[in-house]
Amino acid sequence: MAPKRSSYIIVGAGVFGVSTAYHLIKKYPNASITLVDRDEYDSGDRVAASWDWNKVVRADYDDIVYCQLGLEAQDVFKSDPLWKPYFHETGIFWTCRSDYATEVIENYRKLGRKADLAAVPVAEARKMYGGLFDEADYSGVKEVLINKTSGWAAAGDCLRAVTKETLRLGVKYVTAEVANLLFDKSGRCSGISTADGQQLYASHTILSTGAYTPKLLEQSAGASGLSELRAGDRIVAGGITTGMTKLDDQTYQKFANMPVGVQGYNAEEGPFIGSLPPTKDKELKWWGQTIFTNMQEVSPGHRISMPPSKADYAQWDIAPRLKKDIDHANQVFYGKKGANWKMEKHRICWDAFTTSADFIISPHAAAKGLYVATCGNFHGWKFFPVLGKYVVEMLEGTLEPKLSQKWAWDRERPDSSFNPDYPRAEMADLIAPVRLSKL
Numbered sequence: 001m002a003p004k005r006s007s008y009i010i011v012g013a014g015v016f017g018v019s020t021a022y023h024l025i026k027k028y029p030n031a032s033i034t035l036v037d038r039d040e041y042d043s044g045d046r047v048a049a050s051w052d053w054n055k056v057v058r059a060d061y062d063d064i065v066y067c068q069l070g071l072e073a074q075d076v077f078k079s080d081p082l083w084k085p086y087f088h089e090t091g092i093f094w095t096c097r098s099d100y101a102t103e104v105i106e107n108y109r110k111l112g113r114k115a116d117l118a119a120v121p122v123a124e125a126r127k128m129y130g131g132l133f134d135e136a137d138y139s140g141v142k143e144v145l146i147n148k149t150s151g152w153a154a155a156g157d158c159l160r161a162v163t164k165e166t167l168r169l170g171v172k173y174v175t176a177e178v179a180n181l182l183f184d185k186s187g188r189c190s191g192i193s194t195a196d197g198q199q200l201y202a203s204h205t206i207l208s209t210g211a212y213t214p215k216l217l218e219q220s221a222g223a224s225g226l227s228e229l230r231a232g233d234r235i236v237a238g239g240i241t242t243g244m245t246k247l248d249d250q251t252y253q254k255f256a257n258m259p260v261g262v263q264g265y266n267a268e269e270g271p272f273i274g275s276l277p278p279t280k281d282k283e284l285k286w287w288g289q290t291i292f293t294n295m296q297e298v299s300p301g302h303r304i305s306m307p308p309s310k311a312d313y314a315q316w317d318i319a320p321r322l323k324k325d326i327d328h329a330n331q332v333f334y335g336k337k338g339a340n341w342k343m344e345k346h347r348i349c350w351d352a353f354t355t356s357a358d359f360i361i362s363p364h365a366a367a368k369g370l371y372v373a374t375c376g377n378f379h380g381w382k383f384f385p386v387l388g389k390y391v392v393e394m395l396e397g398t399l400e401p402k403l404s405q406k407w408a409w410d411r412e413r414p415d416s417s418f419n420p421d422y423p424r425a426e427m428a429d430l431i432a433p434v435r436l437s438k439l
């Protein structure tokens with residue numbers, strides 16, 4: 001049984017929110033649990049970062065906590081019939097310009113996990129996978145991490161299937177834009193109000209709102225007068241461009257069994273770039289290297305980064321400079337091989353970042369009954385099967401101290417300059433008109 005009189009509103013049906021709902025209903029089959037999202041869960045067009053054609057699934061982390069979490073999630077992907085159909089164990093091919101490969105291998109060893117992974121010299125790596133990456137950019141590369149047990153997942157399909165199962169188990173789904181948080185006289189969070197005038201109440205309100213989280217907190221701080229609700233510099237919304245090409249049948253044959261490609265850079269050079277194997281529709285995907293904020297004044301004197309205010313976050317409106325970012329990604333993986341590929345689809349995907357690249361899975365310090373479970377930092381999808389387990393532990397106060405400190409709302413955070421993936425550009429500069437000759 002759920003703790004007496006417990007009820008749960010989870011705002012946001014991305015991987016953090018759905019995983020939380022799934023683990024809660026599995027543990028407490030009779031609990032009142034409501035997922036609230038602005039988009040239908042099975043819509044063909046969602047703003048969630050978690051809704052995507054495909055995402056990398058790996059445990060290749062130099063941070064042992066995420067290495068262990070990644071392995072735990074992969075164990076589910078590889079064995080549980082709910083998740084298994086969406087995981088593809090293609091392996092990963094990761095150029096390392098630091099000691100990353102050695103650190104990952106060492107983490108596997110410390111965790112007592114055996115896997116087919118190795119740090120391979122560049123000359124040897126170039127010849128692997130039929131030479132698919134022989135024209136890649138290897139400047140500054142020390143070695144290539146090959147982990148045959150990593151891969152990717154059909155992200156949107158998986159999110160839809162797990163949400164559907166969660167609803168079958170008894171979770172309710174409300175499609176509505178959450179406008180504000182509600183508080184009782186004692187200052188305890190008592191639920192949410194929606195833009196269309198509904199008010200929903202629960203003993204626990206969990207924000208799994210991804211990149212929108214700082215804006216929702218800002219709005220709620222303005223409406224309630226509880227200024228401590230604001231995220232401040234804890235969470236920053238950042239956008240990244242993805243792009244896809246559709247391979248012709250002949251090229252597809254060569255790339256069908258390719259591993260995930262990652263170009264790893266050091267913090268001073270920029271974020272890592274990725275290339276995902278073709279989907280069932282023969283579409284090969286990249287993400288770019290430019291990660292940007294969209295600074296806006298939400299209320300007088302309060303400027304924060306947030307996704308564009310259009311209902312679809314303007315995710316399909318891609319400036320020429322951001323399309324160039326994908327062309328660059330293509331070039332550093334495939335060189336001349338990809339020179340004539342036509343880019344068919346581009347999308348800007350918004351996620352929530354912290355300077356340490358850690359999630360926030362924590363009570364919110366400013367109000368009882370309010371919790372935050374989000375901040376995927378551009379790497380949160382792969383933990384989908386297990387995220388909710390840790391959110392439930394947080395709600396129940398049983399999260400181990402090491403994790404509750406790491407994922408706390410209030411903690412010391414490092415300078416963002418150490419985080420290669422932290423947003424460093426500003427959207428307004430990227431969408432400003434530019435003469436084509438300058439591109």
Ligand SMILES: Cc1cc2nc3c(=O)[nH]c(=O)nc-3n(C[C@H](O)[C@H](O)[C@H](O)COP(=O)(O)OP(=O)(O)OC[C@H]3O[C@@H](n4cnc5c(N)ncnc54)[C@H](O)[C@@H]3O)c2cc1C
Pocket residue numbers: 011012013014015016017036037038039046047048049050051054055056057176177178179208209210211212213216240241242287349350351373374375376377378379380381382383
């Ligand atoms: C381009 C890109 C590539 C990535 N690649 C990978 C990868 O390969 N592997 C990996 O592991 N991770 C990857 N990630 C990261 C991963 O996608 C995210 O960390 C993760 O999906 C975040 O999940 P979330 O549940 O916090 O947020 P989201 O998935 O963004 O979900 C938030 C939900 O909240 C809803 N919402 C927000 N505000 C409101 C409101 N006011 N009212 C109602 N609903 C609201 C939104 O509609 C949305 O559905 C990538 C991210 C990006 C952007």
